[in-house]
Amino acid sequence: MRNSVEIAQYIKKIRERKGLSAVELANRVGVTKGTISRYESGTRKIPMDDIPKFASVLDVSPVDILIESEDEPVVNSTEYPYYPIGISAGLPLCIDSIDEDDLEYISIPDNLMGKWAGRKDIFMMRVNGDSMNKVITHGSLIAVKPVPLSDLKNGDIVVYSDGGDYAVKRFHQRENKIIFRPDSTDDMFSDYETTKDNSDLKIHGKVVMYLVELD
Incomplete structure (x- = not known):
């Protein structure tokens, strides 16, 4: 049977494997981020009564958490900067600037990231909305990956902002006009158009892959 430190480290490993930040796990279990941090650092023991909650959220059994299996695989992971905000897959939404203190890091298994594993220029976000649901579902x-405007191709999926408004859409360019186009099963979503001369426009990067929970 695992001791309290080993239990906390196992929960952290499963959390990271599933692409959950400490804040997301805390919200789903019903505790604070600070409590999760103290559990994972070993400065506070996880109450045995809470093990079923963690097991349910992480989709494992309480026995998996409490008892170590000899068959558990070794999974190599890399930490990436993670912005704990939902980037709009709808109309561009205003997002307050994020201080360095708010920036989190999330660990993703290298086998899930494929050729992008270990890249230092990759950052992670979550999608909020359905305007890209043919390709990228809500959540x-x-x-x-940061990419200059000159390297983008029509149809690339990008995260962009216009002033303080952020969104994720397909990129299209026609001469001086730039079009951000939805890719949705819902025809209520429409193009967002601007120009290359728009000084407030910023392309934050190209979406190179996505991970989704099916349930």
Whole structure:
């Protein structure tokens, strides 16, 4: 049977494997981020009564958490910067600037990241909304790679902002006009158009992959 430190480290490993931040796990279990941090650092023991809650959220059994299996695989992971906000897959939404203190890190298994594993220029966000649901469903975790405007191709999926308004859409360019286009099963979503001369426009990066929970 695992001791309290080993239990906390196992929960952290499963959390990271599933692409959950400490804040997301805390919200789902019903505790604070600080409590999760103290559990994972070993400065506070996880109450045995809470083990079923963690097991339910992480989709494992309480026995998996409490008892170590000899068959558990070794999974190599990499930490990536994670912005704990939902990037709009709808109309661009205003997002307050994020201080360095608010920036989190999330660990993703290298076998899930594929050729992007270990890249230092990748950052992670979550999609909020359905305007890209043919490709990226609501709640998906997206990996974004900074790319200059000149390197983008029509149809690339990008995270962009216009002033303080952020969104994720397909990129299209026609001469001086730039079009951000939805890719949705719902025809209520429409193009968002601007120009290359728009000084407030910023392309934050190209979405190179996404991870989604099916349930």
